[in-house]
Amino acid sequence: MSEPTDPILEFQAVNTYYGDLHVLKNVCYTIGRGEIVSLLGGNASGKSTTMKTIMGVVRPASGRVLFDGAEIQDMPTSERVRRGIAPVLEARRLFPRMTVYENLEMGAYTRPKGAGFAQDLERVYTLFPRVQERRGQIAGTLSGGEQQMVAIGRALMARPRLICMDEPSMGLSPLYVEQVFDIIRHINAQGTTIFMVEQNASMALSIAHRAYVLQTGQVVLSGTAKDLRENPAIREAYLGELQVPGAA
Template sequence: MAKPMLKIDDINVYYGAIHALKGISLEVDEGEIVTLIGANGAGKSTTLRTISGLLKPKTGAIEFQGQNIAGVPAHEIVKRGISQVPEGRRIFAEMTVMENLDLGAFTRKDKDGIAADLRHVFELFPRLEERRDQVAGTLSGGEQQMLAMGRALMSRPKLLLLDEPSMGLAPLLIREIFNIIVNINKSGTTVLLVEQNANMALSIASRAYVLETGRITLSGPAAELAASEEVKKAYLGG
């Protein structure tokens, strides 16, 4: 058995007195797209923020490529190969598209590699290349989402964490963003996807976890969960 790339074991996370994650465990294998679905406030974003070092678990372990990263500072976690596209995009609105992408590579010194990754980002997102000198805050919502994803890819992550990439986008754009996520995965990046659009998420993922009020209540192959009556009722408008 190959060891999972990411292994979360029984983590508990608190916001002050609020017990946000209650002993959750999950795994992501190399090359997979794994999705975490659940209602608003279930703890999905908290899970990603804990993996990327923005929150510290009170108990439990987070292993990435065999090393415990619970409590490691966020910038160190980026260096180790985990990059997060935050909910709400959080691009640098006053900077140009190009400046945002350059900042994505701030932990790197390999000029040739950075240039190659920039070409790759422009292949995935041709619109960013057309708008490379445009101020990021003037882009459409869909273009800002592409920029946030492109910026994360510039750190050349082994694992990409995506938090609600479809939020606030028109259906046609959502389809485009999800196609791009599949392409990112095919070109060798493992993906952990948090998404309220459960239909879309389950359609591209290999495995899925359902999070309810800080606990994982279901997990399994994405196709099985998509077919489950329980999941259909709760998340797929069935």
């Protein structure tokens, strides 16, 4: 496959354990600057662990994680955020008893206020007029779709160069799924690299440039999204809905 020449994030032979459980087995990823890369895989394949390893919530037992060429596998999470990695967490994980605005402030936590805060807020509000309308509301009372917008907005407030998204479409109505994927594409077009775990493989492959397929902790397949869409194994395992007679 075509490996990106200008990587922003790399996993080099990463092994991660939970106790005795070997979750990531010698995993290698290369995420190029400006790409959207999808990570596909079934339950317990190691997708969320990948995200946690990037954010430093889980430390790998061996291997290297490089961000912008620097080894980050031993850095505290706060330092990774400061360097430009922001998460959109599985199930949104907003701070439920804080207002929408305070959640956005938390997104900018590692940046001194004033350093473009108002400008970033404006950008989020432009992207999500709904978030602006709801800025005074307690986050836990928003609908799932609205929460996802705040979660993405919160990540943008960190002014990240890489956003790691864990299941951005989970639990959303089809209308919101469309919208969220449009937004992801838009954010990417403005220059932010996206590494995305997603159950909804057809959606994920429709906007991604490349993808990796993870199976019980091992990368079993990788390639351009186009190649993967046409791969019979992928079509059967992840794109079941395309197996309609006549669909090509």
